[in-house]
Amino acid sequence: xxxxxxxxxxxxxxxxxxxxxxxxxxxxxxxxxxxxxxxxxxxxxxxxxxxxxxxxxxxxxxxxxxxxxxxxxxxxxxxxxxxxxxxxxxxxxxxxxxxxxxxxxxxxxxxxxxxxxxxxxxxxxxxxxxxxxxxxxxxxxxxxxxxxxxxxxxxxxxxxxxxxxxxxxxxxxxxxxxxxxxxxxxxxxxxxxxxxxxxxxxxxxxxxxxxxxxxxxxxxxxxxxxxxxxxxxxxxxxxxxxxxxxxxxxxxxxxxxxxxxxxxxxxxxxxxxxxxxxxxxxxxxxxxxxxxxxxxxxxxxxxxxxxxxxxxxxxxxxxxxxxxxxxxxxxxxxxxxxxxxxxxxxxxxxxxxxxxxxxxxxxxxxxxxxxxxxxxxxxxxxxxxxxxxxxxxxxxxxxxxxxxxxxxxxxxxxxxxxxxxxxxxxx
Amino acid sequence: xxxxxxxxxxxxxxxxxxxxxxxxxxxxxxxxxxxxxxxxxxxxxxxxxxxxxxxxxxxxxxxxxxxxxxxxxxxxxxxxxxxxxxxxxxxxxxxxxxxxxxxxxxxxxxxxxxxxxxxxxxxxxxxxxxxxxxxxxxxxxxxxxxxxxxxxxxxxxxxxxxxxxxxxxxxxxxxxxxxxxxxxxxxxxxxxxxxxxxxxxxxxxxxxxxxxxxxxxxxxxxxxxxxxxxxxxxxxxxxxxxxxxxxxxxxxxxxxxxxxxxxxxxxxxxxxxxxxxxxxxxxxxxxxxxxxxxxxxxxxxxxxxxxxxxxxxxxxxxxxxxxxxxxxxxxxxxxxxxxxxxxxxxxxxxxxxxxxxxxxxxxxxxxxxxxxxxxxxxxxxxxxxxxxxxxxxxxxxxxxxxxxxxxxxxxxxxxxxxxxxxxxxxx
Numbered sequence: 074x075x076x077x078x079x080x081x082x083x084x085x086x087x088x089x090x091x092x093x094x095x096x097x098x099x100x101x102x103x104x105x106x107x108x109x110x111x112x113x114x115x116x117x118x119x120x121x122x123x124x125x126x127x128x129x130x131x132x133x134x135x136x137x138x139x140x141x142x143x144x145x146x147x148x149x150x151x152x153x154x155x156x157x158x159x160x161x162x163x164x165x166x167x168x169x170x171x172x173x174x175x176x177x178x179x180x181x182x183x184x185x186x187x188x189x190x191x192x193x194x195x196x197x198x199x200x201x202x203x204x205x206x207x208x209x210x211x212x213x214x215x216x217x218x219x220x221x222x223x224x225x226x227x228x229x230x231x232x233x234x235x236x237x238x239x240x241x242x243x244x245x246x247x248x249x250x251x252x253x254x255x256x257x258x259x260x261x262x263x264x265x266x267x268x269x270x271x272x273x274x275x276x277x278x279x280x281x282x283x284x285x286x287x288x289x290x291x292x293x294x295x296x297x298x299x300x301x302x303x304x305x306x307x308x309x310x311x312x313x314x315x316x317x318x319x320x321x322x323x324x325x326x327x328x329x330x331x332x333x334x335x336x337x338x339x340x341x342x343x344x345x346x347x348x349x350x351x352x353x354x355x356x357x358x359x360x361x362x363x364x365x366x367x368x369x370x371x372x373x374x375x376x377x378x379x380x381x382x383x384x385x386x387x388x389x390x391x392x393x394x395x396x397x398x399x400x401x402x403x404x405x406x407x408x409x410x411x412x413x414x415x416x417x418x419x420x421x422x423x424x425x426x427x428x429x430x431x432x433x434x435x436x437x438x439x440x441x442x443x444x445x446x447x448x449x450x451x452x453x454x455x456x457x458x459x460x461x462x463x464x465x466x467x468x469x470x471x472x473x474x475x476x477x478x479x480x481x482x483x484x485x486x487x488x489x490x491x492x493x494x495x496x497x498x499x500x
Numbered sequence: 501x502x503x504x505x506x507x508x509x510x511x512x513x514x515x516x517x518x519x520x521x522x523x524x525x526x527x528x529x530x531x532x533x534x535x536x537x538x539x540x541x542x543x544x545x546x547x548x549x550x551x552x553x554x555x556x557x558x559x560x561x562x563x564x565x566x567x568x569x570x571x572x573x574x575x576x577x578x579x580x581x582x583x584x585x586x587x588x589x590x591x592x593x594x595x596x597x598x599x600x601x602x603x604x605x606x607x608x609x610x611x612x613x614x615x616x617x618x619x620x621x622x623x624x625x626x627x628x629x630x631x632x633x634x635x636x637x638x639x640x641x642x643x644x645x646x647x648x649x650x651x652x653x654x655x656x657x658x659x660x661x662x663x664x665x666x667x668x669x670x671x672x673x674x675x676x677x678x679x680x681x682x683x684x685x686x687x688x689x690x691x692x693x694x695x696x697x698x699x700x701x702x703x704x705x706x707x708x709x710x711x712x713x714x715x716x717x718x719x720x721x722x723x724x725x726x727x728x729x730x731x732x733x734x735x736x737x738x739x740x741x742x743x744x745x746x747x748x749x750x751x752x753x754x755x756x757x758x759x760x761x762x763x764x765x766x767x768x769x770x771x772x773x774x775x776x777x778x779x780x781x782x783x784x785x786x787x788x789x790x791x792x793x794x795x796x797x798x799x800x801x802x803x804x805x806x807x808x809x810x811x812x813x814x815x816x817x818x819x820x821x822x823x824x825x826x827x828x829x830x831x832x833x834x835x836x837x838x839x840x841x842x843x844x845x846x847x848x849x850x851x852x853x854x855x856x857x858x859x860x861x862x863x864x865x866x867x868x869x870x871x872x873x874x875x876x877x878x879x880x881x882x883x884x885x886x887x888x889x890x891x892x893x894x895x896x897x898x899x900x901x902x903x904x905x906x907x908x909x910x911x912x913x914x915x916x917x918x919x920x921x922x923x924x925x926x927x
Binding site for chain 2: 097098099100101102104105106108109146147148149150152153154156157159160164165166167168195196197198199423456458459460
């Protein structure tokens with residue numbers, strides 16, 4: 074089952090997927106040269122929005138959950154890509170300590186951790202799972218609802234080395250986005266930490282990611298001869314917003330207005346009759362907390378107390394003061410009457426699968442990764458690497474190829490972003 | 501459907517697959533370090549024989565046909581591995597000229613070429629097929645019985661560059677094993693030729709391959725603590741045999757006797773009650789021509805005229821004077837009453853699939869890749885990279901993992917062999 078694209082394409086908008094398909098050899102050649110220049114993150118997932126006329130990333134997760142939602146047929150692709158990632162990043166490694174989030178009751182997340190451990194094991198690594206849970210004093214085995222079991226073990230810090238009982242890992246693989254800060258036990262380790270600590274939300278900023286994406290998308294757009302806007306959402310940021318004290322909201326309203334104005338001009342240029350909207354969200358953070366759909370700047374100045382409180386904090390109680398205003402991209406993919414948003418998974422620079430978040434209770438202009446939201450994952454039924462020039466440009470294999478291309482652009486932006494963050498740290 | 505292993509394992513023989521399974525992290529770590537030291541061939545297929553107590557490669561093909569026989573579900577694995585191979589060997593390449601064998605009526609082979617072209621295209625390359633057929637003066641499109649079409653184009657040599665009309669490739673990929681010698685049109689090209697010309701049967705010798713395999717298997721056996729014989733067939737060679745003139749056959753008979761004696765000692769050591777046999781074949785060549793099963797040295801001195809003629813020439817009329825005597829490994833895998841021999845395919849150093857040659861008309865001690873032989877290909881139903889320690893060591897995923905390990909040992913031996921051949925050439 075593949076979502077139906079419920080938007081009529083015509084004129085200049087029709088040809089985005091066609092151009093991606095035609096330029097496939099040039100695109101893959103370009104990616105090869107990019108990966109020679111930039112160190113690729115170990116893994117990532119990218120949320121895309123497909124408005125038919127526009128296909129753009131809206132979020133890039135460097136600590137991806139959801140590997141349990143991928144099509145099991147593509148597990149070998151994940152294993153092969155993980156072998157490739159290990160070869161590049163830590164060829165000498167034998168043992169990996171995987172550090173997950175502290176969610177012990179989220180079955181879906183735990184299944185993701187079990188699946189990640191399985192992928193790494195099948196790629197030939199010894200894998201143990203070390204938990205940051207503060208009150209874990211001995212190993213605990215969780216039985217998961219899909220039949221798998223997961224053993225979490227307490228971390229042991231000895232000097233500058235991290236271990237669990239009887240297991241000295243070569244590499245620490247984080248599946249924890251460090252929203253609550255970098256715990257002391259992870260700081261200044263001798264072992265390689267992947268992704269690096271500065272990829273966590275303590276230091277990472279979405280605006281830096283999308284600034285890097287701006288450049289990547291610009292270069293790519295030139296390569297295949299398209300308007301970069303077709304793959305790139307406008308954005309702006311405000312650095313000093315206090316939703317509760319209601320300071321900085323004038324700046325925010327002005328930025329919202331500016332982004333809406335720019336979208337309006339593009340919609341007019343391309344004859345798009347939908348109403349422009351922006352997404353306002355925390356510049357650091359995840360899980361779709363503190364996220365708002367806005368169609369007019371006045372909504373910002375008229376927030377009620379409940380809305381202000383909702384925007385003021387994200388995961389782990391982190392206070393929001395830096396805010397991203399991102400062009401909203403309509404999701405025009407539907408399964409029956411439910412909205413569907415693709416999420417693409419990559420290990421090394423290989424696209425290894427993906428799934429749709431399918432949500433019956435939300436609109437095409439809303440974020441589908443919100444707290445308490447119960448999406449149904451629908452695994453991609455084919456993989457993203459089999460474009461077929463004999464099919465129509467928006468037939469399944471070609472639409473999925475386009476997803477894989479745009480997701481890899483976001484991955485490349487993440488590589489550039491981490492490089493620049495690393496340069497700043499060491500300067 | 502997976503062949504049934506019709507041999508009773510007990511005592512020290514039972515544990516080959518168990519040891520491979522237990523040592524998986526050490527094995528993968530070792531392979532990673534090997535691939536940092538040795539340049540991996542672009543692709544290869546390896547014929548294995550599984551006697552239950554012994555699992556060994558008997559032939560390593562550096563110009564593999566048969567990609568059409570792989571499970572279509574694993575096409576994405578092939579594409580991903582091909583991307584990885586291109587990255588390593590020719591990252592700058594945009595266009596590939598594929599040069600196949602001159603078989604224009606062998607539907608199976610042509611489907612292999614079409615499948616290879618498809619894999620390369622989906623990996624992002626521009627692909628054209630240049631033919632060495634001497635009387636081809638303009639492009640010809642062949643309609644294949646599986647619905648695919650294949651366009652063969654005449655080669656154009658301009659100075660030291662090879663092309664087809666309107667297409668200047670960066671890389672020449674050979675799927676032609678050069679049994680008939682290296683055509684002048686392929687010599688001294690500016691473009692990269694993959695595999696290198698000295699991987700062709702004009703210069704390559706099976707005995708050099710198995711000499712390299714000896715060392716690789718020895719190191720691997722030490723790593724996992726087994727007798728190397730369990731994965732390594734004995735062999736010997738004679739350099740000056742003329743079957744028609746009946747000279748050099750005394751040497752051959754002596755080598756046959758020596759190898760049989762060594763096998764007999766091993767069979768006695770392990771309590772194997774089968775009758776030892778050797779395979780006598782051309783040291784250079786392919787397609788299973790000039791191949792003989794021998795159980796006693798006297799058979800060599802008593803060859804009749806028909807047998808001598810059969811042994812004297814291989815593909816393309818190449819005259820045989822160098823002969824390999826290889827320990828015969830029983831095939832104890834059966835589907836119903838048919839003998840089945842696994843063939844494992846690799847692109848870069850990744851195992852991307854395989855199939856069984858299933859043959860009703862042959863015995864467990866005969867070569868299954870013989871001229872005029874009509875095997876039925878049975879694609880591996882699962883891939884070779886998903887070992888499962890919760891299953892028995894000879895359950896399908898683990899047996900296939902063992903296949904993939906031994907096939908990669910042969911691939912590594914091929915890498916070493918080509919390296920050494922290259923050193924000799926440039927000395």
